[in-house]
Amino acid sequence: MGNIIQIPKPVYILSSATVVGQHEKKGPLGEYFDIVGDADDTFGCDTWEKSESEMQRLALSRALNYAVKKDSDLEAILAGDLLNQCAGSCYGLVNFDTPFLGLFGACSTAAEALLLSSLLCSSHMNRCAAVSSSHNASAERQFRYPLEYGGQRAPTAQWTVTGSGAFILSNKKEDFVNTSYNGSPVPVISDVCIGKSIDAGITDANNMGAAMAPAAADTLLRYFKESSSQPRDFDIIMTGDLGFEGSRILCDLTAAEGLDISAVHCDGGLIIYDRIGQDKHAGGSGCGCSAVVLAAQVLRGIRTGQVANILFIGTGALMNPTAIQQGASIPGIAHLVHISSDIL
Amino acid sequence: MQIDKKSYRKYADARAQKSPCAKNCINAFLYGGFICVIAQGLKDLYMTFLTEKDAATLVSVTLIFLAALLTGIGVFDRIAKHAGAGTLVPITGFSNAVASSALDAKGEGFVLGVGAKIFTIAGPVILYGITAGAIYGVIYYIITLII
Numbered sequence: 001m002g003n004i005i006q007i008p009k010p011v012y013i014l015s016s017a018t019v020v021g022q023h024e025k026k027g028p029l030g031e032y033f034d035i036v037g038d039a040d041d042t043f044g045c046d047t048w049e050k051s052e053s054e055m056q057r058l059a060l061s062r063a064l065n066y067a068v069k070k071d072s073d074l075e076a077i078l079a080g081d082l083l084n085q086c087a088g089s090c091y092g093l094v095n096f097d098t099p100f101l102g103l104f105g106a107c108s109t110a111a112e113a114l115l116l117s118s119l120l121c122s123s124h125m126n127r128c129a130a131v132s133s134s135h136n137a138s139a140e141r142q143f144r145y146p147l148e149y150g151g152q153r154a155p156t157a158q159w160t161v162t163g164s165g166a167f168i169l170s171n172k173k174e175d176f177v178n179t180s181y182n183g184s185p186v187p188v189i190s191d192v193c194i195g196k197s198i199d200a201g202i203t204d205a206n207n208m209g210a211a212m213a214p215a216a217a218d219t220l221l222r223y224f225k226e227s228s229s230q231p232r233d234f235d236i237i238m239t240g241d242l243g244f245e246g247s248r249i250l251c252d253l254t255a256a257e258g259l260d261i262s263a264v265h266c267d268g269g270l271i272i273y274d275r276i277g278q279d280k281h282a283g284g285s286g287c288g289c290s291a292v293v294l295a296a297q298v299l300r301g302i303r304t305g306q307v308a309n310i311l312f313i314g315t316g317a318l319m320n321p322t323a324i325q326q327g328a329s330i331p332g333i334a335h336l337v338h339i340s341s342d343i344l
Numbered sequence: 345m346q347i348d349k350k351s352y353r354k355y356a357d358a359r360a361q362k363s364p365c366a367k368n369c370i371n372a373f374l375y376g377g378f379i380c381v382i383a384q385g386l387k388d389l390y391m392t393f394l395t396e397k398d399a400a401t402l403v404s405v406t407l408i409f410l411a412a413l414l415t416g417i418g419v420f421d422r423i424a425k426h427a428g429a430g431t432l433v434p435i436t437g438f439s440n441a442v443a444s445s446a447l448d449a450k451g452e453g454f455v456l457g458v459g460a461k462i463f464t465i466a467g468p469v470i471l472y473g474i475t476a477g478a479i480y481g482v483i484y485y486i487i488t489l490i491i
Contacts, residue, residue, distance in 0.1 A: 145444070146444035146447065147448060148418060148421050148443070149440065150415075150421045150423070151424065152424070153425075155360075198347070200353075200356075202353060202356060204360075207356065207360055214345060245359070245360060253345075282361075329349070
């Protein structure tokens, strides 16, 4: 018991903003992203790590813009990325005059930030920001090989998304009055479920989907065991970045436990790219993947009235290159955020 | 959720998409063979004004230069994606491993960046290549003493 945490008073997603690179722009959701980087995805910076920081700065600035708020209106920023010591967030958000909490949940960070922000906004604070990012070049450098190294990628490997998503959360309905969202349905977070770190024994760093799927299955099974709702009650059950392998495994694992989600399941890693046409192997991944797909596809759907009830499950492979080299397997984690539609 | 690691790993491996082995082998043969044809052409050209030994050395130097140049302008990895072992096994792969590491590390400076990280990938090849060479030398020396 106690898996689902109810948010005691409504916490609204006041605004969201996305920043992406060229590959994402060329994907099926390309037209819905707010800011697209320059031709080489450097965002005007001389190192890839600085580029990622710049993406976070741009995303949060734009989200504040949409919310018609200033950084001093926020009581906390919760942010994370894939770089060591959360360098992307620490440097990118250093100039915002707001208390800062750095998070690491691998690719589940967007969900982790939303989950914690909604808890804070429902009790001790009025407004928070949740930000996450990943950059293909900085992630490749840190976790895999040099960018120009001539290797072949495995068919199960995923492509780290160059993207950053920022969300402004507020418990005040009146915050919408001055925004362009006034008058349309708005996203509200009603309950959350914290994921468990689950080590299913996967040691292949090129098959993150298989490492994350059991954690996603565990979170969903715990959620539906305790909730009175069924998968068919939701318009979308969106996982962050399980990709082709992980999505198939998730549906198998949940079906084996009597929970059929296949009709409403979609995965951020599978819809951000034209997987075959853009040659992205098993799909997209990264902290930025779930964040930008959630903002550009799902929240847009809520605001336009196309969908009204969704489950967002941020999935992360807690992969550490040193631990992998020492023979350890990769634990996965999946945090759930239930977002529904509210009419102002 | 209880999960048996051994059986799950077996299940995940079994359903994972496999690399197209036959296609990769054919591509490696064609690309690798093409590089060797270029090398032979260069050797024939160089032998018009050099000895065979010097020409062979200059061929290696030329291939290393070309691979590093293609790495620098961002073309090598696009070819290697299809060529696989075809570009990895010849000296071009070694050149790419060194040049790509150097390029990647330049943001961290010339000492702790390029200097320290240039052999991150090629380092094991150098270490074990030299060690194997030394062991081979000792064995060869002993055999010549016996025979």
